[in-house]
Amino acid sequence: MSPATIPPLKETELTTLISPSGLLTCTLLNQGPSIVSLTEISTQRNLVLGYSTADRYSDPDNPFLGATIGRVANRIANAQINDLNGQSYPLAANDANNCLHGGPNGFHMKLWNSHVTIKNGKQVVLYHRISPHLEEGFPGDLSVKVSFGLDEIEDIDGNKRGLLDIEYEAQLVGDVEETAVNLTNHTYFNLGQDLIDGMEITLGSNQYLEIDSSKLPTGRILAHPDVPLDSIGTPTAISLSSSTIFDHCFILDSPFSIDTRLNPLQTFASVYSPATNLHLEAQTTEPSFQFYTGHGLNIPAKNGDVAFKPRAGLCLETGRYLNAVNFVQWKAMSVLKRSAIYGSRTKYIIWAGSK
Template sequence: MTCLVVRGDKNSGAGILSSSSWPVKPIQGAIIQELRIAGHNIVQGFPTSEPYKTKNSAYFGETIGRVANRIKNAEIKNLNGQSYKLAANNGPNALHGGPAGWGKRTFEGPEPVSRNGTEAVQFKYLSKDGEEGYPGTVELRVWYIASKKNDDGVEKTQLEIEYEVELVGDEVEETVVSVTNHSYFNISGGETIEGTEATLMTDQYMVVDDTDIPTGEIKAFPGVEANKNFTLGAVDPDIDHCFVINTDPSSVLLDTRQVPARKLCSFFHPNTKLHFEVLSTEPAFQFYTGKYIDIPAVGGAPARGARAGFCVEPSRYIDAANNDDWKKMVLLKKGQTYGSKIIYRGWKE
């Protein structure tokens, strides 16, 4: 049995939706609180909303923006003919939109809607000019579209996330955007991801400096072969890098929804017989095996430690705002629309 309970703050109230076909539970901030595959919740989270505000240093389930991943020295060097200093929260850099990024904010919604002929819920968020240092007022729209797919007799649960952002304020002519979701997945049925078989569809990754900012070089990641599975152990491999599925930055559109979603990676665990895969229209994805998870027991949820989950964060290139060859993929001007899609798909043997 699958169900949906959506909680969200709207006009200081809470909305609750129920549907027998929904396997996902998003809450305020468009956070994914649960994602159930064949009765198994495969994402890390909290049973109530309060810990997401006070204990979620790991970004469990959060919608990440205004810009996902890192921006060098917490500064956008050339935008609207000037530089912008951002809130630094990862050494010298800005990470995931800053200490009060979109995942920490209260969204409008959820609103039940039909999207592409399928039952969905929509969240909206108005990010004001100057929030965390970013210029321009933008509106974010998030759709969660859940469905069941029958693939050669196998029923697969699918959650599609669709992001859309527009520069709606008149303060500036341009800003930068890169949105993702920061769910931690665990299909093992246990406390850690140990024993999970992983396959990445690319071995190309962004080489970074000692502050995790790209050097500009993209090359093969040592120890990972594209389309060949490897096993996540108790400690190794320890991965927290951005893999590139589209190595031609000039071909990346501002609205990537115009291109078909591609499979980024797939996972299987022999104990649970659960399969899970991530697809996206995005050109890159951060793959993180959870070394630094350190969440105390709170609100009825157990403590979560290292390797309690892995992340797959589809997005644009890291620090694209400060790289002339990559900048257009994150540069949002008046009258334009930023868009992207992420698809989570799972099933049990």
């Protein structure tokens, strides 16, 4: 398939999904594509940060609100891939000398084709685009699909919980032999509070990639000193406050694979708000996740739209290791060969109820 065979892009459009019995609604924008809102119906609270007008998502100061990130999420050191197809590739730099979240005109700035379809008996929105060769410097024509679906599950007491299911798939469609891929979603979650302070989070791992002053990995995996453990070494709850600052890639016990969808889903974060009695449980097939406390947010109001203060939301971005493509020992998890398919899956489960 070549870019010429893809239907023309539509204009910016919104699509709203409703879970089977109406526990959750989710509004999506085909730029990114981006999660604009995710509402828990019993409390009528929107649990994600989003703009109220579509044009704000094209602003250069948009902090990737709710966006699908690609081709490669997180940072690539010195905005360069050192060895692909027997050569190096300079990338677009947008984080000092580094390439962050696919570059300034990455997937979060692009309009995607979309259609609503039925998958496993549930309604989903499927987004698709071709990322052309050397877009933001990345090699190869890449066909990318991402689907969003709402569902419901029952807990042990028979009560229903809402579920947002995100699935990614990508494949090279031209003649280039390999490229780098690491897709994620950059939603800022907030369980109905002004700021995230006072919320509680339990992480699925205390192992993280040590980083230097440029937030790039040194290659060492260490125990994070600010993740508390119980007597048998299991992470326990962190009560978030203004002094709680995370922007780290945590490591999960998953095998390295370019398509992780056959891996079992692991719970990597559980979040609770004592103020609103809302819960968020995050699961993924991926080998790592970035936990960011949103302390760098500082987006002023513009044209009557909302402002976002530091710590207005937290991010739980699943994916491959930070800068994996430039580390020999991690490279295989991020390099997509022409004969292979990239894939991953992440779920966010939401419900209201006391702790």
